Amino acid sequence: MNIQTAVLPPHAEMVRAMLASDTVYEGVFFTAVKTTGIFCRPTCTARKPKPENVEFFAHADDCLSAGYRACLRCKPLDAAAIAPDWVQRLLKAVDADPELRWSDAQLLAEGIEPLKLRRWFKQHFGMTFHAWLRTRRLGMALGGIKQGTSIDHAAFDSGYESLSGFRDAFQKSFHITPGRAAHSEPLLFARLTTPLGPMIAMAERRGLVLLEFLDRPALTREVEELQNRYGYVVAPGHNAHLQQIEKELALYFAGKLSEFSVPLHLPGSEFARQVWSELRQIPYGHTSTYGSIAARLGKPGASRAVGLANGHNRLSIVVPCHRVIGADGSLTGYGGGQPRKAFLLRLENAAVQLTQPLAF
Ligand SMILES: [Zn+2]
Structure with a gap:
């Protein structure tokens, strides 16, 4: 047996x-059809095969080794990490000339269908291409402000005709004026690819602050809280913590890492922080309940409050709220969706069983 x-x-x-083309199973498994020799994502829009003709695999590679070919419609080999050629060409063009606004006509001239582009960016970055471009330009302007460029220059460099237009756009994106931004803590974000779909990671100087699945409904609220309550300026970027979590996550998903060592920074209420620190005590491959966490905190009646703090955890996987299940053994809810929770528990369980010596 392998992982x-x-x-x-x-x-x-x-x-x-x-049969339901349920998107939360994207990356959880692949379907290979014995009668056609083709394998698909669970969400493929081609006609659904008869279940008795389908073999299920955990990874696209496994389908290939079993002799199946990738479906041309849902392209199961195009991992989210690998942007299709036309996106890669566009990203290179954006790097070369970050100020270009990319009208529909300019996109079409490059052979890019604006609607398709919009859909791809919504799916992979959670925003439209133009919103991404704006954030990127403002992120560069923010970098300039932090390095001492004057706000006038930053506005000019990011392609805004008027200073007030720049201030408005900046404030709208970062919920902070450019003047104040020079004195606040930047929270850098990067997109990560995992077998369970794209995640977003955010880190500041002291450590990792957020790690969430991009499609988690609470993500917007969490980011707004970080901006408005904790005064962060959110911008795309990279730092050592983001690089570390990317490496550690890849090992975790390969079943080769059971404890994360990336430094964490968890702003929150005293109680929430106590709950999160208890969650981190639940060993890899094991589960616990709200009730027993409440008891360990010396507040046996507080399992509801523990559940709430659990739901406010911003660090999926690293602060393992997926290891909390119902007292009756049921999976209970999960911010990233129950199939993902079940996947994580199966992954950890399998890795633990593989590394444990045989019992006599
Ligand atoms: Zn397909």
């Missing part, structure tokens, strides 16, 4: 997800 085959959801659940 790949050990992590599949129950068969009936995969059949249901495939």
Whole structure:
């Protein structure tokens, strides 16, 4: 048995997800059709095969080694990490000339369909291409302000015709005036690819602050709280903590890492921080309940409050709220969706069983 085959959801659940094209199973499994020799994502829009003709695999590589070819419609080999050629060409062009506004006509001249581009960016960055371009330009302007460029220059460099237009756009994006930004803590974000779909990681100088699935509904609220309550200026970028979490996450998903060592910074209420620190005590491959966490905190009646603090955890996977289950053994809710929670628990369980010596 290897870690790949050990992590599949129950068969009936995969059949249901495939027939329903359920997007939360994207990356959780692949479907390979014995009669056609082709494999797909669970969300493929091609006609659904008969369940009895389908073999399920945890990874696209496994389908290939079993002799299947990738579907031309849902392109299961195009991992989210690898942007398609036309996106890569566009990103290079943006790097070369960050000020260019990219009208629909300019996009079409490059052979890029604006609607397709919009959809790709929404799916992979959670925003439209033009919103991403603006954030990127403002992020560069912010970098300039932090390095001592005057606000007038930053406005000019980021392509704004008037200083007030720049201030407005800046304030709208970062919820802070450029003048104040020079004195606040930048919170840099990067997008990470995982087998369970794209995640966003945010880190400041002291450590990792947020790690969430991009499609988590609470993400916007969490980011707004970080901006408005904790005064962060959010901008795209990279630092050592973001590089470290990217490496550690890849090892975690390969079943080769059970404890994260990336430094964390967790702004929050006293109680929430106590709960998060208890969550970090639940060992890899094990589960706990709200009730027993409340008891460990010396507040046996507070399991509801523990549940709430658990839901406000911004550091998915690293602060392992997925290891908390119902007192009756049921999975209970998960911010990133229950199939992901089940996947993480199966992954950890399989890795623990593989490393434990045989019992006599
Ligand atoms: Zn397909």
